[in-house]
Amino acid sequence: MYAALKSIASYIPTKCVSNHDFEKILDTSDEWIIERTGISTRYFALDGEDTSDLGAKAGALAIERAGLKPSDIDLILVGTLSPDFLGMPSTACLVARKLGLSNCPAFDITAACTGFIYLLATAKAFVESGIYKKVLIIGAEKISKILDFSDRSTCVLFGDGAGAAVISTTDDPKKSILDVHISGDGNFSSLLQTPISSLKNDAKQCLQMRGNEVFKIAVKTLVTDVENIMQKNNITSKDVTYFIPHQANLRIIKAVGERLSFQKEQIILSVQKYGNTSAASIPMAMNDVYESGKLKNGDLMVLDAIGGGLTWGSALVYFDGN
Ligand code: COA
Numbered sequence: 001m002y003a004a005l006k007s008i009a010s011y012i013p014t015k016c017v018s019n020h021d022f023e024k025i026l027d028t029s030d031e032w033i034i035e036r037t038g039i040s041t042r043y044f045a046l047d048g049e050d051t052s053d054l055g056a057k058a059g060a061l062a063i064e065r066a067g068l069k070p071s072d073i074d075l076i077l078v079g080t081l082s083p084d085f086l087g088m089p090s091t092a093c094l095v096a097r098k099l100g101l102s103n104c105p106a107f108d109i110t111a112a113c114t115g116f117i118y119l120l121a122t123a124k125a126f127v128e129s130g131i132y133k134k135v136l137i138i139g140a141e142k143i144s145k146i147l148d149f150s151d152r153s154t155c156v157l158f159g160d161g162a163g164a165a166v167i168s169t170t171d172d173p174k175k176s177i178l179d180v181h182i183s184g185d186g187n188f189s190s191l192l193q194t195p196i197s198s199l200k201n202d203a204k205q206c207l208q209m210r211g212n213e214v215f216k217i218a219v220k221t222l223v224t225d226v227e228n229i230m231q232k233n234n235i236t237s238k239d240v241t242y243f244i245p246h247q248a249n250l251r252i253i254k255a256v257g258e259r260l261s262f263q264k265e266q267i268i269l270s271v272q273k274y275g276n277t278s279a280a281s282i283p284m285a286m287n288d289v290y291e292s293g294k295l296k297n298g299d300l301m302v303l304d305a306i307g308g309g310l311t312w313g314s315a316l317v318y319f320d321g322n
Pocket of ligand 1: 027028032037113156210211212213214248249252276306
């Protein structure tokens, strides 16, 4: 028995924020942001709408697209760096409540932008060990609430949103989550951090990033990580339908995609529209391909991410949805 990705869905908040909106509050420009990051717009959650609200909406759609009801789900996992509450309750428990569930194990995973890969690894382990059969995984973020809007080098980069998938069983390895690799190195923890109590809206406690240093590590690590997982599984770039990397910066994605010999049509981009939505970025990008009608059952995807921790990981996933 293998674990398989049965559905994909996302929820995009309704408030669109353009680079021009930042020009009004910061010494920045649409040209600078596009040239250095590729980002044109991002979406922010509304006041009164939190990470679990976005996650529950994406989760409900993923369950429906898998042909299931919420009560069929036997584990909920949420990846987020912007939980509703620090510590407790977990965002996953709040999502479970919003899906109408009162007896379902649920917990959060903190792996920042690598969150979706860590979710896949965890769900695969639970399903293939036979412990759970239907796992809902959700990457959800309301990063706007922990941004320092006076720090032009970080606040223009991020967006809010959620992406979700149902992981269940298949007996066909060509329909499975073929392999997942995750790693991390806490020696680099200070490169990207949200100091404790970051939800109190104090600039010193907001998201902080040493972008330039992260950029250099990102390109090298992402390339090596994908090379390793493809070699281990005897897969070449020609066998892959889509390369769906974490969407942080267009220049990083292009550099990594080229070094891995992926063609333009294979590389999925959504950073221009959504900015960096951290744990939600890969499933949101995957959902865009799905909703455009271009993601077919049996398509092989290579996923790749790096984020705060530092954490990083990659995955080879056949799409097993309809
Ligand atoms: N508008 C205008 N100027 C800006 C700016 C903005 N929004 N943000 C930074 N700048 C300025 C800097 O102050 C600096 O000015 P200075 O030379 O006078 O000091 C200059 O632009 C260059 O800054 P630098 O940080 O070297 O730019 P960069 O090309 O590295 O781009 C990032 C900055 C953040 C876009 C880039 O480093 C990045 O994307 N990093 C990695 C993010 C990432 O991959 N995260 C993955 C894990 S989530």
